[in-house]
Amino acid sequence: MGRFKRTLGPAVPIAGALALWIVAVATVPAATTPAAATVTTGTQAPAQVNGYVGEETCLTCHEAQSYKGTAHAFAADERTPAATHGCESCHGPGQAHVDGGGDKTKIVNPKNLTPREASEICTTCHDRKEHALWSGSQHDSRNVGCTTCHSVHTPKGPKQLKEATEPALCVKCHANIVNKQHRFNHMPVREGELVCTSCHNVHGSANVKLLRAGTTVDESCTSCHTEKRGPYLWEHAPVAESCVTCHDPHGSNNDRMLVAKQPYLCQRCHVTSRHPPTIYDGYLLKNSSNANKIFGRSCTICHQEIHGSNSPSGKAFLR
Numbered sequence: 430m431g432r433f434k435r436t437l438g439p440a441v442p443i444a445g446a447l448a449l450w451i452v453a454v455a456t457v458p459a460a461t462t463p464a465a466a467t468v469t470t471g472t473q474a475p476a477q478v479n480g481y482v483g484e485e486t487c488l489t490c491h492e493a494q495s496y497k498g499t500a501h502a503f504a505a506d507e508r509t510p511a512a513t514h515g516c517e518s519c520h521g522p523g524q525a526h527v528d529g530g531g532d533k534t535k536i537v538n539p540k541n542l543t544p545r546e547a548s549e550i551c552t553t554c555h556d557r558k559e560h561a562l563w564s565g566s567q568h569d570s571r572n573v574g575c576t577t578c579h580s581v582h583t584p585k586g587p588k589q590l591k592e593a594t595e596p597a598l599c600v601k602c603h604a605n606i607v608n609k610q611h612r613f614n615h616m617p618v619r620e621g622e623l624v625c626t627s628c629h630n631v632h633g634s635a636n637v638k639l640l641r642a643g644t645t646v647d648e649s650c651t652s653c654h655t656e657k658r659g660p661y662l663w664e665h666a667p668v669a670e671s672c673v674t675c676h677d678p679h680g681s682n683n684d685r686m687l688v689a690k691q692p693y694l695c696q697r698c699h700v701t702s703r704h705p706p707t708i709y710d711g712y713l714l715k716n717s718s719n720a721n722k723i724f725g726r727s728c729t730i731c732h733q734e735i736h737g738s739n740s741p742s743g744k745a746f747l748r
């Protein structure tokens with residue numbers, strides 16, 4: 430109870446009823462998973478029971494709000510058990526609203542709730558699998574809610590998104606990241622081969638940065654680039670540590686989305702080495718022709734197996 434009280438003002442009685450009703454819905458086990466279709470088959474909403482009037486009644490006045498053909502068309506959907514109430518699944522019992530001839534103070538409009546309050550309506554059903562880790566996730570905790578990204582009645586994109594594509598949605602808040610798609614080398618998001626959510630689960634995850642796979646950045650990368658998973662006979666320390674030490678996962682202006690050009694990339698760490706000299710060594714050994722050989726050349730011309738080697742003589746990642 431009371432979880433909607435903070436901001437609602439005059440609508441508190443309705444919100445209070447909503448909160449009670451949410452508790453009731455939430456305690457119906459597995460009420461909305463497709464698998465539950467075998468458990469319950471009825472589709473009739475319990476009209477006139479507990480203040481519910483049923484979808485048909487709502488649609489006598491609100492035809493425009495119909496969501497026929499969308500995922501929330503409960504009545505027509507065999508997968509949906511009778512425990513749901515069509516419109517009233519999200520708007521709460523509508524009897525008082527109807528009796529009042531459409532009194533808008535007597536019906537819940539999620540638009541008037543805070544994002545988090547609106548999310549609580551959605552998570553009465555969407556609380557499993559993809560959504561199991563929503564509560565307290567980065568978006569939830571910053572008051573970015575389900576209805577910030579989704580529109581049940583007037584979506585513009587797939588999955589009822591408020592924008593036609595993911596980048597168009599994410600750019601509203603993550604412009605710096607989305608704009609990396611315009612860099613010379615980038616993950617093929619712009620080309621449609623990947624979407625932001627290929628790597629991220631915006632609904633919450635067990636990994637850092639809402640990464641979808643694994644529990645470390647590396648596990649996320651190697652969920653697709655399996656050949657880089659290792660373990661190798663000869664490990665290159667930074668590879669085992671984090672791929673993003675050398676790569677920008679969103680895009681960069683260097684080859685292979687590297688965070689710096691070669692040889693500078695390597696020389697961030699390998700400031701001096703016995704062989705061959707780095708440009709810094711070269712600077713010290715004035716006139717060293719060795720130094721000039723390396724300058725401007727890629728270390729990986731020779732150190733080809735830079736992610737690690739399985740060759741017995743691969744200690745220097747030459748093979």
Ligand code: HEC
Nearest residue numbers: 482486487489490516517520523527530531533536537538
């Ligand atoms: C007798 C006609 C009628 C019926 C039946 C009806 N409504 Fe309404 N509804 C209205 C009117 C009129 C408004 C107010 C429109 C306005 O003032 O903009 C309204 C407003 C709403 C609003 C917006 C409230 C707000 O704060 O802006 C929602 C949500 C809503 N109705 C949902 C429902 C649902 C769900 C049902 C079925 C349980 C339903 N209505 C049944 C007439 C009806």
Ligand code: HEC
Nearest residue numbers: 487491494495496501515516518519539540576580581582
């Ligand atoms: C899955 C949840 C859900 C279902 C089911 C649902 N609605 Fe809504 N409804 C919303 C949300 C969320 C909003 C707030 C506006 C938005 O985010 O698009 C809304 C807004 C509205 C509004 C107000 C529109 C406005 O611009 O303020 C009306 C009226 C309405 N719904 C009627 C209905 C009717 C009638 C049904 C059944 C045919 C229905 N809703 C089913 C979630 C739902």
Ligand code: HEC
Nearest residue numbers: 461500501513518519550551553554575576579587588589
């Ligand atoms: C009464 C249960 C229920 C409630 C409440 C509910 N949903 Fe759903 N939703 C479903 C079902 C059932 C489906 C279809 C099966 C699935 O995708 O899980 C669905 C599907 C969806 C989809 C996928 C659409 C697609 O085209 O694949 C989105 C997005 C969604 N819901 C968002 C919401 C949002 C946002 C809210 C809260 C405003 C909400 N839902 C509230 C039951 C519900």
Ligand code: HEC
Nearest residue numbers: 548551552555559563568573574575577578588595626631
């Ligand atoms: C930051 C934006 C964002 C927020 C916040 C968000 N979603 Fe989504 N949602 C997406 C995107 C993007 C997709 C499509 C990619 C995917 O499935 O992950 C999606 C997909 C879905 C799907 C379809 C999943 C499927 O398996 O097909 C459902 C259902 C859904 N969201 C419900 C919700 C609910 C419920 C909430 C709140 C608890 C929510 N979303 C919050 C952006 C968002």
Ligand code: HEC
Nearest residue numbers: 567568571573577595598599601602625626629631638639
């Ligand atoms: C309405 C604004 C908004 C939208 C739209 C939005 N986000 Fe976010 N996102 C945030 C906020 C705020 C945070 C929390 C940032 C923080 O904690 O520094 C966040 C956090 C994240 C994080 C985790 C960052 C971290 O440091 O852990 C990722 C990943 C992310 N969003 C991806 C996405 C993707 C992908 C989309 C589009 C599908 C999206 N977001 C849409 C506002 C938004």
Ligand code: HEC
Nearest residue numbers: 596599603606607616618623624625627628638646673678
């Ligand atoms: C190939 C996988 C991949 C794709 C595709 C991807 N990301 Fe990321 N994203 C990552 C990784 C890995 C990190 C963590 C980087 C780090 O820790 O430095 C990250 C971090 C983030 C962060 C947190 C940034 C920060 O500074 O902490 C946001 C926000 C984000 N991504 C949004 C997006 C958006 C929006 C898209 C779509 C345009 C997208 N990502 C596409 C892998 C990806």
Ligand code: HEC
Nearest residue numbers: 617622623627628649650652653654672673676678685686
């Ligand atoms: C969802 C799958 C997926 C994930 C996760 C993923 N990638 Fe990729 N990556 C791709 C695809 C698809 C391409 C483009 C196809 C190609 O050129 O092989 C690509 C391309 C690349 C390239 C450029 C390859 C080239 O030949 O230019 C690099 C470098 C790369 N990824 C590194 C990473 C890193 C680092 C991570 C983790 C932060 C990561 N990837 C996570 C799918 C993924």
Ligand code: HEC
Nearest residue numbers: 647650651654657667668671672674675676685729735736
């Ligand atoms: C020490 C820096 C460094 C780290 C850490 C690193 N890479 Fe790379 N990666 C490179 C360099 C340099 C290249 C370009 C090699 C070339 O030009 O031949 C490259 C190329 C790639 C490519 C494209 C070419 C190919 O070999 O397939 C992919 C994919 C890739 N890296 C994925 C990863 C993944 C996944 C991780 C983490 C497990 C990772 N990288 C960690 C330096 C690094």
Ligand code: HEC
Nearest residue numbers: 665666667674694695697698699728729732735744745746
């Ligand atoms: C983030 C720091 C970092 C970056 C960037 C980096 N390395 Fe390394 N590298 C290391 C560390 C740490 C070791 C292990 C050193 C040791 O065991 O003494 C290592 C080991 C090596 C070795 C084997 C050394 C030996 O003694 O057998 C070679 C060869 C090497 N790196 C080449 C490169 C090349 C080429 C690049 C650029 C593509 C590069 N490294 C980028 C940190 C880095």
Ligand code: HEC
Nearest residue numbers: 692695696699702703704705707723727728730731732745
């Ligand atoms: C012309 C081929 C070639 C190029 C280019 C090259 N290396 Fe090497 N590097 C070698 C060979 C061969 C060895 C093995 C030497 C040995 O076994 O003693 C080696 C060994 C190393 C080692 C391990 C031994 C040590 O000296 O610490 C490091 C680290 C290293 N190189 C870094 C780099 C870096 C960084 C670059 C780019 C600035 C680079 N190399 C460019 C051929 C090359």
